[in-house]
Amino acid sequence: MTVALLALVASVLTVTSSAVGESASSAVRPAQAGLLDAGEEHTCAVLADRTVRCWGRGLAGRLGYGNEVNQLSAGGGGPVNLGPGRTARAVAAGDYHTCAILDDATVRCWGFGANGRLGYGSTVNVTSPAFAPPVPLGPGRRAMAITAGSAHTCAILDDGTVRCWGAGSSGRMGLGTQASIGDDEVPGAVPPVDIGAGRRAVAIAAGDFHTCVIRDDGALVCWGFGQGGQLGHGGTADIGDDETPAAAGPVNLNGRRVRAVAGGTAHTCVVLDDGSARCWGFGGDGRLGYGGRADIPSAASAGPIALGPGRTAVGISAGEAHSCAILDTGAVRCWGFGGNGRLGYGSTDAIADEAGETPASAGPVALGAGRVAHAISLGFSHTCALLDDGTLRCWGFGGSGRLGYGNETSVGDSPSRGVAAAGPVPAGGAVPPRAADLSLRMAASVGQVALGGAAAVSVTVVNAGPDPAAGVSVALPPPAGIAYGAATATQGTFGGSVWQVGALGPGATATLQVAVSATAPGSHEIAAEVLTTSAWDPTSIPANGAAEDDRASVVFVVPQVARTGRQSTDGSKPRTRPLPRAVSVRAVRAPKRGRAKRVTVAGRLLPPRVRPAPRCAGSVRVLARAGKRTVAGRTVKLRRTRAGACTYRAVLRPAPKRVRRARLVVVTARFMGTPQMRPRASRGVRVRVR
Template sequence: MAEECDDGNTADDDGCDADCVPSRVVQLDLGGMHTCVVTRTGGVRCWGRGTHGQLGYGDTEARGDDEVPADDSNVEVGGPVIQVSCGLDHTCALLVDGGVRCWGLGDHGRLGQGNLDSIGDDERPADVPPIDLGDKRVVAIEAANEHTCAIFEDRSILCWGQGALGRLGYGHEEDVGDDESPASAGYVDVGADVLELAGGAEHTCARVEGGAMRCWGEATYRRLGYGGSANIGDDEAPAAAGDVPVGGRVVQVAAGNKHSCARLEDGRVRCWGYGWFGQNGHPGVAYWNGDASAHGDVDVGAAAADVFAGMILSCARFDDGTVRCWGGGSLGYNGSGTTEDLGNDEPIHGIALLELGGPVQTMSVGNNHVCALLDTAEVRCWGGALYGPLGYGNTDNIGDDELPVDAGPVPVFQAFDR
């Protein structure tokens, strides 16, 4: 039976879905140099760098550099998807049936298949079985630079991939998933029920029951928030470190390359760790000393509804859908229309709100680029465009000498006549 609304077919995600509702994006996430979205019907589309198969199309071609996402089909994941999470060079999807599939670069076992093979470079993710994570149902996934974690319905977690510096939290530095299943590693001893995870370059943070936060992995620049420089998780469990002294009840966590952030229940934002580019939100504090609360709140100007972090950038979203970002400006990363860093020598509350063309529902900050999902379901991206992660069909950076609003929406779906 054909659609009655537009194009006379029963295909989803072609501009008008089979139930005659316009196709729309419901979730997005960014990796090192690629972008993936989940559609209303559970489809996945990815664009940007494809060197290791991280886009999932069975080749290593870049997409979005001379074509737009609308020109492509959905990634064959093996079923409808409820969440996608992107690492540096890999991508993971949580399916409606509770299965998890990862694709892209396979080194260190980050794909969880018990080998080092890449997936998605000459096969589709659906061609490979779901990762063996045991019998419990997965409710959320988090792909970091070179490791991946999953949260289960009982709020326990498993992590796999690169184990150096303790980022997996198993009390050793061995990789997991390279020659064994993640399930065989056992659960990470966080010491409390995990509600949310944020993966950085070499560290992991968890929001746990009771409004606390715990972090493990590399501790340089005091990114873990405990005030010391000793790594955690390399020869002890995260539970041994206890709660990060954030200074309030935590309701959201975010992790950048060498910094971390938390949103507190009253809307205050705290960030700590490396701040050379202004990303920790404390002007003049390039090298952090003390614990997470040492320099107080980031003065974002109002109560934040969300906080996000990427490589050298942090952003706060407010209740009205406006967004303020601080940190690196190279390639247009912070969206200010210049390549100047923000937050080094000016108060964060004085940084102009981003001009995006409408209220933001959610966003994601990658290593060199940023994308926002507007209330209209439009996607806007800016920053570095090498390999096409912005999705505009070219490799022109956005945000360096123009504002993100000037680029218009990313053409994720084909246009159709209503």
């Protein structure tokens, strides 16, 4: 089943910080949980070098290697080609498809394309992500979490909204219809799922045919197929087919906040804020964990699952007919259908399907001497766990090589084929067992400094991860026109361009304050970036210069000294702001026929050829006019691309009352100017609107 934090089927205690999108998979290790996901017949993992490995059944290209060949060994296929220079942050495996969030927060999907589950506006299979563009999530939107069901995919975006695509039957798109999305339109072309007015999603988990979201208020909202009672409202009706999830309201959990959620085929499991694990829905084979086979359609009536005296859950995952939890000790308990050894206890017996039998009575799964689990993910008939040493263990049905051991032998189904005895899955490298999520903040005492004047800059580094980071250093080189003075730090030393921070524990912060003085006029950017760290960082790569959360900057504007008279003291003419070389504009209407509902305008500003080069900043006013009437307008900010271009983009929505009978509008863009550059307007572009 598939959930991911940035992606994972197993969901765990949620971290609601906007800086961490992996909130669906682990309370203390969300990033690692997003690195492992088990689908129906295949498994994928993100290694420490940020490459993706997939193994198991290759039908329809779900492994991403450009073919349909089964991979029996986890590392046998090598890295999945994600595109030139691209790496992965998280992976999600569905029944016949796979999706990943890449280092630039875009999404790539591959495998079986039916129903639009890949999100590309078609139903064509994609056998390698290198052959596919990013999934269109909407203008400027980035993915923070992703999950894959049997035939659908959902993602949490950077604005806290949810987009779903794929098969729409039973309302699994959450849009109040049963129409599929992504088969002839893209996800960004439809509205987000309504999870409640003003609410943001912080964690997401898809079962085979339903999806659940944890909101920023700790409430749980579920939609899709409800026949087994997996939606938790006390009935078996679908939600999202002719109403929105918000209209159905949050699942009643008796006032408790949800910190983790996992979706199976016909059941749902959660971890609540008191550390208890609870499951509801179809109860066959004891998959709910209560010592019986009865269905529980109401989440409110699902009590705590017995995990052992004094034990709580920090992670949970749901498969087709079994469930597993990671306890506060790192031990694993599994229950439900035991076929093929998927529970890991050296037998095929079901657990918790009879009165008096609970997960606590089964004891822990033997993972190996001294080993504990940091993440867990359940497929249809197999289970995989990430251990504290960065190795993987997989058990259950071995068909098609989904366990990754180079054969099709099942593991965990007999005492002679135990989980510990199987040893580490040969994945071709370690999966990061520990993480230190380092981020930087910068602040300046003032934004404008007189020539020769002084100010102060502060840099704060935060470790939001669960593990300590050693050898942390931060680069802070002085730009031309700025000189550094005295510096003080809460820890470590500053040598003029590099701050040697040292060790940072989980949740720790350190701050550096530096006095600065302006030695030349102009706009001066002071940038800081994490240079070194001993720990793996889930959201950034040290010293790569990319716009990630381990990089921050401030800008000081130092005005040119004003001079009296028409000439400067040396007799030359006073300096004036240079004029940009050009402002380009292009416009595309949609739809292509009939009345234009929106006009997408984009272009770039060519700065003047002067030294120092002007900063890419300021605003562009974009207008659409019919004759002398302004029918639409918007002011947007200039942005610098990674290639160094200074660009803008705006979406205009011409008002029919203003357009009237006009067939054409003229679109123009005017750069409004900055202290470094004069204003400049583009030429007009004609666009047919009727």
